[in-house]
Amino acid sequence: MFITPAFAQGAPAGGSTDIILQLVPFILIFVIMWFLIIRPQQRKVREHQEMIKNVRRGDTVVTSGGIIGKVIKVTDDSPDAEVEIAEGVRVKIARSMIAEVRSKGEPVKA
Numbered sequence: 001m002f003i004t005p006a007f008a009q010g011a012p013a014g015g016s017t018d019i020i021l022q023l024v025p026f027i028l029i030f031v032i033m034w035f036l037i038i039r040p041q042q043r044k045v046r047e048h049q050e051m052i053k054n055v056r057r058g059d060t061v062v063t064s065g066g067i068i069g070k071v072i073k074v075t076d077d078s079p080d081a082e083v084e085i086a087e088g089v090r091v092k093i094a095r096s097m098i099a100e101v102r103s104k105g106e107p108v109k110a
Contacts, residue, residue, distance in 0.1 A: 051098070051101055052098055054101075055074055055098060055101060056071065056074060056104075057071055057072065057074060058071060058104075059101050059104055060103045061083065061098045061099075061100065061102065062099050062102060063083075063097050063098060063099060064097045064098075064099045067083075067085055067093075068102070069084055069085040069091070070083065072084050074095070079095055080092050080094050080095060081093055081095050081098070
């Protein structure tokens with residue numbers, strides 16, 4: 001008399017398995033996103049950092065702005081590099097803005 005039919009029906013005794021079954025699609029979506037988006041992006045960032053670390057004098061580089069030039073001066077402790085974009089025209093660029101190394105230059109002199 002005091003209990004409505006909605007409360008009388010209640011949840012089944014095995015209600016915790018329903019929650020797990022509802023979470024399975026979300027977990028699968030996250031796993032798929034991890035393998036299709038996050039892992040390849042991390043690998044690409046790692047390869048870019050390795051490329052920037054290995055830039056040396058004489059390399060022909062392309063910046064993310066589209067400028068093509070030859071690396072004139074680069075130091076390990078400095079976050080920038082000096083690039084010659086035309087005969088006698090040198091600019092300083094941030095090493096992180098190097099998008100591509102087109103051709104390798106001369107080896108480092110010991």
